[in-house]
């Protein structure tokens with residue numbers, strides 16, 4: 563099937579998994595739109611069976627700008643690590659510099675985008691052969707691109723720092739290729755902190771993911787974008803799409819948000835409340851420590867693992 567990704571997961575047209583939606587053989591835009599409607603209907607009716615079939619291995623954390631994607635990614639990675647999982651965290655945001663600090667690293671690793679000579683700006687990129695392999699394991703990623711501690715490995719795609727440095731599309735290509743080819747062992751999870759909005763979906767960055775976490779804050783725009791992300795993620799065949807509410811100020815607001823999301827057929831996992839300590843740590847650029855937000859995320863993480871029937875340490 564080459565570069566084409568069947569949203570159902572069929573290896574070739576007309577194999578046993580193929581629902582003959584016609585997407586991969588569509589010749590015109592009209593045929594592609596009609597085929598994607600068939601896919602969407604199929605995915606809607608088979609959603610829980612599909613989610614059960616897939617372990618949580620490659621997840622992307624998405625949402626509107628500033629809703630708390632990086633904060634939730636950090637808390638989620640910390641809680642998954644507590645549950646006995648090894649994490650590869652990937653920072654794909656081309657603008658915000660500080661995710662490595664939330665994880666308590668003093669320095670950022672070498673950015674993966676330096677593999678692309680166009681982005682190296684005078685510095686020759688290292689041999690990128692490993693990125694062209696059909697399967698990439700965590701051990702294949704050269705050490706210079708990883709900051710590691712205990713069960714956590716941190717990588718970043720890189721930042722646009724200079725004028726005329728280039729367009730972010732090629733950076734998305736690296737993320738997409740890596741996520742598609744990454745081969746994880748039991749108890750390894752890759753977690754991608756995505757840039758804000760839906761542009762990455764337009765570039766197909768999430769194609770290799772089994773799980774999309776949509777972070778939603780109590781605002782009209784955030785909920786509207788959550789609906790769009792859910793639509794896009796469903797359209798590219800992601801089997802597990804879940805919302806985590808963030809910056810929730812009260813139980814009443816939480817109830818309202820749950821009602822609104824449920825009305826839009828978006829399944830939610832739980833809520834992290836507005837937290838003064840998290841806000842202060844964010845302001846100071848400090849690592850995220852113990853807080854009520856972490857406790858709330860522990861509950862969410864266990865629910866998520868229970869739902870996927872995955873084991874964890876208590």
Ligand SMILES: Nc1ncnc2c1ncn2[C@@H]1O[C@H](COP(=O)(O)OP(=O)(O)OP(=O)(O)O)[C@@H](O)[C@H]1O
Pocket residue numbers: 625626627628629630631632633634655658757758808809810834835836837838840841842843844845855
């Ligand atoms: N539950 C929370 N309580 C209080 N403050 C929070 C909470 N979650 C996030 N914040 C704060 O909100 C701000 C934005 O959070 P964060 O950087 O995680 O958002 P983001 O979605 O990753 O933003 P961007 O779209 O710019 O990448 C930060 O200052 C962070 O400390």
Ligand code: SF4
Pocket residue numbers: 568569570571572573574575576579580581582583584585586587
């Ligand atoms: S895209 Fe549709 S027609 Fe093509 S292989 Fe997948 S299910 Fe079959």
Ligand SMILES: [Mg+2]
Pocket residue numbers: 631632633655658755
């Ligand atoms: Mg961020």
